[in-house]
Amino acid sequence: MRVAIIGGGPRGLWAAERLLDLAAATGARVDVDVWDDRPLGEGSGYRRDQPQSWRLNVTSAIVGSALGSLDDWRRARGESEPLDAFPPRALVGTFLAESWAGLVARVPAGGCLVHVPRRAGDVHREGGAWLVDGAPYDEVLLATGHAAAWPGALASDWSGPGRLTPTTPEGLSAEAVPPGATVACRGAALTFIDVALALTEGRDGRFEPDGAGVRYVRSGQEPTVIRPTSRSGRFMAVKPEPGGALASVDLADAIADGSAQVAAASDLAALTEALADTASAFGRAAGRELEDAAIRGVLSGADATGDPVAELRESWEVAVGVRPPSAAWAVGEAWRKLYPAIVARASFEGRATLPGFGDLAHTLERVAFGPPPVNAAKLLALLDAGVVDAPRAGSELAEADVVVDAVIAPPGVVPGTLVGDLVADGVLQTGTAGRGVRIARDGSAVGAPHLAVVGRDTEDVTLGNDTLSRTLHDVVERWAQRVIARARPADDEPDVHGTPPLTARLEPWLTGLLADPDACDRLLVEHGSPVNVLDPTPALRNAAELVDAGRAAGVDVRVFFARKANKALAFVDALAAAGHGVDVASERELRQVLDAGVPGERVILSAAVKPDALLRLAVEAGVTVSVDSVAELDRLAALAGTDGVRVAPRLAPDPATLPPTRFGERLATWRAALRTTRPRVEYAGVHVHLHGYAAADRRTALGEALELVDALVGAGHAPAFVDLGGGVPMSYLDDGEQWAAFQSAREAMVRGDSDPFTWKAHPLANTYPYHQAPVRGGWLADVLGGELPDGGTAADGLSRRGLRLHLEPGRSLLDGCGATLARVAFTKQRSDGVDLVGLEMNRTQCRSTSDDFLVDPLLVRRGEPGRPVEAFLVGAYCIEDELILLRRMRFPRGVRAGDVIALPNTAGYLMHILESASHQIPLARNVVRTPSGWVADRIDG
Secondary structure, X not given: OEEEEEOOOHHHHHHHHHHHHHHHHHOOOOEEEEEOOOOOOOOOOOOOOOOOOOEOOOOHHHOEEOOEEHHHHXXXXXXXXXOOOOOEHHHHHHHXXXXXXXXXXXXXXXXXXXXXXXXXXXXXXXXXXXXXXXXXXXXXXXXXXXXXXXXXXXXXXXXXXXXXXXOOOOXXXXXXXXOOOEEEEEOOOHHHXXXXXXXXXXXXXXXXXXXXXXXXXXXXXXXXXXXXXXXOOOOOOOOOOOOOHXXXXXXXXXXXXXXXXXXXXXXXXXXXXXXXXXHHHHHHHOOOOOOHHHHHHHHHOOOOOOOHHXXXXXXXXXXXXXXXXXXXXXXXXXXHHOHHHHHHHHOHHHHHHOOOHHHHHHHHHHHHOOOOHHHHHHHHHHHHOOOEOOOEEOOOOOOOOEEEEOOOOOOOOOOOOHHHHHHHOOOOOEOOOOOOEOEOOOOEEOOOOOEEEOOHHHEOOEOOOOOOOOOOXXXXXXXXXXXXXXXXXXXXXXXXXXXXXXXXXXXXXXXXXXOOHXXXXXXXXXXXXXXXXXXXXXXXXXXXXXXXXXXXXXXOEEEEEEHHHOOOHHHHHHHHHOOOEEEEOOHHHHHHHHHOOOOHHHEEEOOOOOOHHHHHHHHHHOOEEEEOOHHHHHHHHHHHOOOOEEEEEEEOOOOOOOOOOOOOEOHHHHHHHOXXXXXXXXXXXXXXXXXXXXXXXXXXXXXXXXXXXXXXXHOOOOOOEEEOOOOOOOOOEOOHHHHHHHHHHHHHHHHOOOOOOEHHHOOOOOOOOOOOOOOHHHHHXXXXXXXXXXXXXXXXXXXXXXXXXXXXXXXOOXXXXXXXXXXXXXXXXXXXXXXXXXXXXXXXXXXXXXXXOOOOOEEEOOOOOOOOEEEEXXXXXXXXXXXXXXXXXXXXXOOOOOOEEEXXXXXXXXXXXXXXXXXXXXXXXXXXXXOOEEEEXXXXX
């Protein structure tokens, strides 16, 4: 799917992040082009070269992206505590730019993200696609933000008093506004404060502490005077100091009550009453009984005193705690704290039942969304120093040398913009209030399928778009969900999958079982949850693949099943019946194998620790013993007595060529040991235990093993094989791109470029390579066909000496041979709202020595579908981190208690190697698929 996002500001970033995160989570393939003629992240308000005095007008605590919170990012950059609550907007621009860069670095495999560094000029529908300046897209999102120009601005061909200059860093330079000039400024709100600070502090003027506030020290480079004009002739009220006394007042109960009132408000009068009640409650919580008349005066805008400077000073003193709370503070705080409820009530169809709401919102903007205390203190200092005049009411500008238009384009559709042109052409419609584009709750433009609009262009239809908060609206989230649902339709999405998806390769026998919910339920009822379901048949195919690869290379390959990979005796029975051997690692394993009728000559004992009782049993049964050291060899020879024993010295390859290993002895040590005669010891072959799966490493080890073989022959012995141990690779996944997408997503998460998709941001640094190539037969052909370090192929080296090649596969031999079924016990949320799905099993029942099992489970539904949910699978042990899988799972059609979760392809190491029965919870039972049905494996008694 091709998607165009027009606008690379904060909302465009949010949309792109959510879209690509969902693409990664669902496996959808999405290409995104971001159209913006400015650097990504800057938008209209976050140029990185703007003056440092131009501050964020909301607390930095609300700002975040996939990188994390702005404040954490600042701490990581070395900013000292306490952090400035209202940092420079240029710093925010840097954060947003780095967020875009992080997103580019973690685009899911199969998709792309491209910045188109142009302003989009034309968007129209043609056929089934939207064309953006001729480029076709399946979906287009308009997130254009603040308009650069608007019909109500002072015209560029200004003919009034003074020379007109724009409110840009360039437009406020000393060349554009000379020192000593008289400046008239249209507007007295936030942009005006930016202008005043750019012309003073930005020109080396200084603000020095003066009591609770500051005083201004001129530099001589500032204008003589700056004279603002506004419709009301008033300044905006000051926001409370985030760390001040008012911030510590407990308003939670009043906010909850007020929010409920707002939600239930049937009309504007009821909503206004909710604000009045909440403001009064705020006053009481702050220790002051406010007069109702004063609160009503603020709500109606009838609270002007005629002295805007005194009003500003009082507002600042209240904000920093010098003066007791006022009605203006209480009403402004009520509007701010109830704003999420107001947005929910007054957006979309809710606006139709609130005639007059726009006037109320305009009135309360002055008391709710004014400057932070730090900038208000500076404005007061400039007023006291005579650099700034009190604002004049009306629209007539004072005589001046330079005129600055500090009134930005209003929210809603602005004529002359891209969105304005689409409205004029009838492509987009405006809402009943007339200002904003009509959209559905997912941003879809009414009457224009697959074209969406978010942000200021929709104001009145959606309230309060001028915010960096990602919690106030859910339009972007809904849009991303809709687009991904179209990119990967619901019927194409599995009932459960990981984030990102890692789709298991399934055997037909397991597919058939999971298609029968009643059969799965019967297995759990009869055997308990979890139950391990097994089918040895694929193991025979996997073993034959290795034998056939050896035969094709002219090498006799013998397969010895690594019993430690799965304790079920069904695998011993099936593989032994097919003529294969078994590798055992303990006395119980050996006794069970011998009791199953496997002859000793087809068994190798490779245990890392070999007690005397184990060695005696091996000698009695004629088992070949992989001796780990010379000392073990001598102990074994002594225990053997007159019976004799077959051994395979375990070689530790040169650490200069392969990683160091705890298993075996170096070649020189074994050569020296051969000088001692051990009459009852038969050197049957050479054994090697390697970590990893690389074919080249096997050839390196084989070359050294052949040197030991030659030394054995030279000492008068007749070794018959080289045993390369395990490490035969397999793939759990068929889709290599999925594995690449997972690795990319994991790396981005570890770098901090994306939200965590694992439990507590676990890095999953140590995992099996769940997709690799070649595997099994192809891999063995690579091993045998490659050259040895001293020349000639590996196959030639073995054949020339008349040697067999022994392999001890576990995981790859059991590929496709088993799954673990567990019943869903509950669904709930962690105390912080994280969704959890509890299974009747514990984490040791699907765990190996690596960090996690990275294969998507499957859902066998026993109940009705439900709401979509993304949740972690948790288990039965009473610890916080009792996770079955560390990745978050997505259930697009819900999950319920009683459903069955199937963990596929768990036979190799996942079922048994770490299983425990803590809490006295029984171990999982193992059942085997036979022609006559499911039967319990003999290992369970």
